[in-house]
């Protein structure tokens with residue numbers, strides 16, 4: 001982690017995103033602030049529907065249909081992404097920040113070969129490159145993600161799921177961006193392939209030095225890959241912690257604790273898994289006070305009325321009334 005670096009790669013300042021719906025505005029992302037530094041891998045974790053993908057789309061300025069930025073700033077390499085006009089944004093995206101989407105099959109065009117799809121990126125962003133240079137670049141990108149260059153002639157359906165996902169990663173890093181957002185990049189893959197993709201991401205990140213925001217609902221996956229982990233609940237960050245501290249010996253936000261208790265310990269003699277009771281809240285009609293209070297075993301009276309603010313708890317940021325100045329002492 002390079003926290004002394006004066007220029008973060010990504011700065012989210014009080015970012016809020018809403019969706020128009022027939023029942024009212026869905027508060028998908030609420031007041032999120034997060035900073036990512038060069039060479040850093042930060043995990044973003046939360047149950048499905050917690051707002052993770054909406055936040056990723058907001059960072060990329062890819063909010064669609066009824067979704068809109070309610071407030072806040074998205075700063076990538078010192079540039080407010082929402083100050084760019086559409087032409088500037090087109091240039092900025094993929095050059096400075098890129099995204100690996102959940103489904104590689106949907107991200108790739110089924111009627112174009114892999115080489116055509118890689119070439120399209122260079123034709124759009126590096127028009128001065130010759131055909132020969134683009135081909136050489138495509139070959140080296142395939143080698144970088146450990147796929148034989150003969151597959152440049154393949155169509156997406158001719159590759160395995162793991163290979164397709166590696167192609168998508170190759171395309172995302174083709175222009176050597178400073179920030180790569182990976183939204184559940186291994187969800188559809190089996191455990192062995194997941195592991196090989198994670199190893200590849202780590203290897204590429206070390207070699208190329210880009211920062212990664214790795215989004216997942218899988219706690220163990222994120223903990224293995226990321227140095228810091230941000231935990232999201234009902235559109236809000238409830239904790240930001242070092243992944244090494246992700247254990248039950250360390251004090252956490254009750255939701256983080258619940259997620260940790262829900263992971264089976266494979267080495268334990270007897271496996272006790274505790275799920276989190278209840279369901280994630282309705283984002284149109286959020287519970288008052290702390291949105292987690294209906295599910296929280298530590299909830300106090302104040303939790304029902306007063307929203308908690310983030311506090312620094314031994315280097316971790318936690319938004320919970322348990323960690324008031326007095327409670328920490």
Ligand code: SF4
Nearest residue numbers: 290293296303320321
């Ligand atoms: S603020 Fe209260 S309800 Fe919310 S997580 Fe903390 S103890 Fe639980």
